[in-house]
Amino acid sequence: MSFIETEEQKALRAAVASLAAKYNYRDYVLPKARKNEPLSELWAEAGKLGFIGVNLPEEYGGGGAGMYELSLVLEELAAQGAGLLLMVVSPAICGTIIAKYGTEDQKQEWLPGLADGTKIMAFGITEPDAGSNSHQITTTARRDGGDWILSGRKIFISGVDQADAVLIVARTEDNKTGKLKPALFILPTDAPGFEKTPQEMDILEPDRQYTLFLDDVRLPASALVGSEDAALAQLFAGLNPERIMGAAMGIGAGRYAIDRAVEYAKERTVWKTPIGAHQGISHPLAQVKIELELAKLMMQKAAALYDSGDEFGAAESANMAKYAGAEASIKALDQSIQTHGGSGLTAEVGLAAMLGVARIMRVAPVSREMILNFVAQHSLGLPKSY
Structure with a gap:
């Protein structure tokens, strides 16, 4: 294991730093944060330059690199005060999970957009009563014919207003044992029964936090990511x-x-x-x-x-x-x-x-x-x- 960076990694650092200087904290980020507006211009340009999805597979429009390179990108952006919070969520969490466990259709539908920044996926795991205990999540998913019905609530979910979908962590019921098991679902933000409410935060940041309400949201079988038994x-x-x-x-x-x-x-x-x-x-x-x-x-x-x-x-x-x-x-x-x-x-x-x-x-x-x-x-x- 060597931390002597390659010429490609050094060039990536320099390129990201150059972009971040254009969207620096005082001139761009802070005025946006004061108005609670997302860093949409920076996100779009970073996506076009290939920075957002540098970790995602090349065959789906990504850079084919790894988490090392993606963390390098975010570090250099943040070093100019222009850290993109949704990079933590969209390409790093959601993109990684879909690339590893998604169906071919899910990869084709989501990874190219996640890679170039034209699509954003939020991540919904935190709940009011579960806290850090992901084993106690109460958002449930039950089968209804070939569909899934999701019900529950999430809090502190970042950037839902910017997202096309939320990767929801829910629980299915094991009919044999009666135990609830975690499962992951891609939930479009325009799905009927899905509501988002901004949370009032006492801090200045461009990305807003949301409480999510899922009131019997119906999703097709294709919304399930990977296996419901391996979530x-x-x-x-x-x-x-x-x-x-x-x-x-x-x-x-x-x-x-x-x-x-x-x-x-x-x-x-x-x-x-x-x-x-x-x-x-x-x-x-x-x-x-x-x-x-x-x-x-x-x-x-x-x-x-x-x-x-x-x-x-x-x-x-x-x-x-x-x-x-x-x-x-x-x-x-x-x-x-x-x-x-x-x-x-x-x-x-x-x-x-x-x-x-x-x-x-x-x-x-x-x-x-x-x-x-x-x-x-x-x-x-x-x-x-x-």
């Missing part, structure tokens, strides 16, 4: 990419915050000396730089393991990367604001507007505590605590 494995095939991409977004955002702090610390002069010359400023920034680089190494390891097919190794590393990326990102933003002093809280600088979004990374897409549970149980061999 738990299918589900987790998408969750490792989710964690890797969450780490990428956090690391990129942390890079953005530190870059702004370094710029300011070089320019801001007090008593004839740039403030960056003082260890009280320089040492905390250097420490955060180290922590971001360590998180990035774990993200690269997780992506490389995932692309190699080592699912357990990828799960451990992906959880660790998500943890490290979130913590380093929050610390980087806090230190950047501190470096700026009072100006760090002004609308002109825009760093304070990132606080809420950065804080989300500690609780989503998986909480810090659940990651610690995973590491304690699976990496350390301690008794399960929940």
Whole structure:
């Protein structure tokens, strides 16, 4: 396993960074976030350039690369403050699951659009009472002749207003045991009986969160992804990419915050000396730089393991990367604001507007505590605590 990037990967980084500079945080993202408008122009151009679906199979219009390259794309976008949240969902989770487990018809219908960004698929797993326990999902799918009938509710589902469909995690009933088993369904957002309600969030972000209501939504048999008996494995095939991409977004955002702090610390002069010359400023920034680089190494390891097919190794590393990326990102933003002093809280600088979004990374897409549970149980061999 080598983290010396190929010339193609270096070129990809440079190309994405060039695009992101055109859609930077202050000029493009922050004004959009203040109006709660999606980053549609950036998404469309990134799709046309092949960045959105770089991980999807070439035969379906993707780049034929891996999760390493997709996380690279998101990191570089986020490093300009232009991270695309729906990259975590549409190509990374939904695209991966459909590419691995979808029927040929599902692949033909969805993957080309997911690859070039002309189609978006949201991911519906979180529920009010289930929390992080995917085994307790209550959204149900029952057979009715050749169709499926879905009923239930989801919360904190990102970007549903931009999506053509939602990949819904529901449960079917095992007639032999009476137990409920998870299954995945592609649910078009214009399906009768499907309703979405925006959730009022106290943070500035371009992508809105939604509560979903499924009132006896009828879907054809072709909506089922893969096997109804293997959906738990299918589900987790998408969750490792989710964690890797969450780490990428956090690391990129942390890079953005530190870059702004370094710029300011070089320019801001007090008593004839740039403030960056003082260890009280320089040492905390250097420490955060180290922590971001360590998180990035774990993200690269997780992506490389995932692309190699080592699912357990990828799960451990992906959880660790998500943890490290979130913590380093929050610390980087806090230190950047501190470096700026009072100006760090002004609308002109825009760093304070990132606080809420950065804080989300500690609780989503998986909480810090659940990651610690995973590491304690699976990496350390301690008794399960929940």
